[in-house]
Amino acid sequence: MRRRMIFKLGLTVIVVIAVCMFYLIHQQNDELIPNQSPENDSSVGNQSGKTAEISAEEKLRKAELEKKAKRWRESIHLSIVVCGDRGNESIILIKSAILFTKRYIIIHIFAEDDLHSSLQQQLASWPSIAKSKFEYHLYGITFPDSNNEWKKLFKPCASQRLFIPSLLTNVDSVLYVDTDILFLSPLEEIWFHFTRFNSTQLVALAPESEDRQTGWYNRFARHPYYGELGVNSGVMLMNLTRLRNSTWLPSIVNYYKEYKLKITWGDQDLINIYFHFHPDELYVYPCEWNYRPDHCMYMSVCTGAERSGAYVLHGNRRAMQNDKQPAFKAAYLAFKEYDFHQKMKTSLLPPLQEKLEATSKTPCGRVRHIFSTRVAQFVNHAEK
Ligand SMILES: *[C@@H]1O[C@H](CO)[C@@H](O)[C@H](O)[C@H]1NC(C)=O
Numbered sequence: 001m002r003r004r005m006i007f008k009l010g011l012t013v014i015v016v017i018a019v020c021m022f023y024l025i026h027q028q029n030d031e032l033i034p035n036q037s038p039e040n041d042s043s044v045g046n047q048s049g050k051t052a053e054i055s056a057e058e059k060l061r062k063a064e065l066e067k068k069a070k071r072w073r074e075s076i077h078l079s080i081v082v083c084g085d086r087g088n089e090s091i092i093l094i095k096s097a098i099l100f101t102k103r104y105i106i107i108h109i110f111a112e113d114d115l116h117s118s119l120q121q122q123l124a125s126w127p128s129i130a131k132s133k134f135e136y137h138l139y140g141i142t143f144p145d146s147n148n149e150w151k152k153l154f155k156p157c158a159s160q161r162l163f164i165p166s167l168l169t170n171v172d173s174v175l176y177v178d179t180d181i182l183f184l185s186p187l188e189e190i191w192f193h194f195t196r197f198n199s200t201q202l203v204a205l206a207p208e209s210e211d212r213q214t215g216w217y218n219r220f221a222r223h224p225y226y227g228e229l230g231v232n233s234g235v236m237l238m239n240l241t242r243l244r245n246s247t248w249l250p251s252i253v254n255y256y257k258e259y260k261l262k263i264t265w266g267d268q269d270l271i272n273i274y275f276h277f278h279p280d281e282l283y284v285y286p287c288e289w290n291y292r293p294d295h296c297m298y299m300s301v302c303t304g305a306e307r308s309g310a311y312v313l314h315g316n317r318r319a320m321q322n323d324k325q326p327a328f329k330a331a332y333l334a335f336k337e338y339d340f341h342q343k344m345k346t347s348l349l350p351p352l353q354e355k356l357e358a359t360s361k362t363p364c365g366r367v368r369h370i371f372s373t374r375v376a377q378f379v380n381h382a383e384k
């Protein structure tokens, strides 16, 4: 009798201890699970605990994805096409974009394959204060769905920008710029023009010329063009959502077939032909958003830039590299030589002004304040 009772008691104690230990171990495991990856936790925890854990992880992953999607939506998207010997100036262009801009920038770079590694290397060599302000996505030069007809029809590099709406299908809007551009102001300022688009406008461009005497399209073009003097395509805000929902691509292809032999400036002419026939779809911003040697080489014709300075500098016809209008090259060199670690107030603005001062006897150098006003304004307000 007694022995059996002791045996039963002992058994109960053992069971109770076992239950307690099982419970304790479980508690600990539950606390550990959040630090484990889903692949590793299959052997621990009971069924309901596991489901709770997986959904917590999923929530985390979802939150991460949502954060990324939000950043994708709220960032400024910049796009460039880099071919031939344009790699170096693209890097300086990107540098000028991130210097003034507060919003995160997502850069879409279409480049010839043999330029990829050099672009990657140069951007990777930047300090983290610069790298934290943007991300970039590098693509080859390509046609949508590798369309063979277009491949035969268009020169790949020159026509790339026309196809951006069909290539960046998950992007709402981009600022497309040629590589011979320098930003003298935050990208938020040019991006702001999107908010002024009316319901039919798809694209923003600046006029090709300011006066009939020197205008190219009004004197030489053998094809239709936009407005009185045409538009320049080097600085182009594109609402891709609206472009995809318009007849942009099929129309461009048709115009190309029709006017191929009359076209001088390649895709810029096609863009002019398109907006000749669709003027309600174009928003025209003034010349200070696309300031070129034409605006100062004969006489100063961009009154907006005289008043407030140029916001975007466009050294077309190689003005950033050659010595035809040294004020453009001066600006380029000042940005090139600037070191990210230094203050712009002491190490960008003064060298820029000095270099410009040396061009004071050249036509564009006579209006050199146009090349530095926005920068001065920025550093005096932002970098106290
Ligand atoms: C680009 O810059 C590097 C060094 O800064 C130079 O060695 C190279 O020749 C340049 N390339 C072109 C095409 O200008």
Ligand SMILES: *[C@@H]1O[C@H](CO)[C@@H](O)[C@H](O)[C@H]1NC(C)=O
Pocket: 172, 173, 194, 195, 239, 240, 241, 242
């Ligand atoms: C582009 O157009 C779409 C459709 O009208 C609009 O929802 C979107 O906000 C526009 N994007 C910008 C940057 O204005």
Ligand SMILES: *[C@@H]1O[C@H](CO)[C@@H](O)[C@H](O)[C@H]1NC(C)=O
Pocket: 241, 242, 245
């Ligand atoms: C697409 O275009 C049609 C008319 O052409 C217009 O009614 C519609 O609002 C547009 N959708 C977007 C997203 O812009």
Ligand SMILES: *[C@@H]1O[C@H](CO)[C@@H](O)[C@H](O)[C@H]1NC(C)=O
Pocket: 198, 199, 200, 201, 279, 280, 281, 282, 283
């Ligand atoms: C939008 O502006 C353009 C250019 O001023 C104009 O031609 C077009 O009619 C406008 N669209 C609407 C819906 O007002």
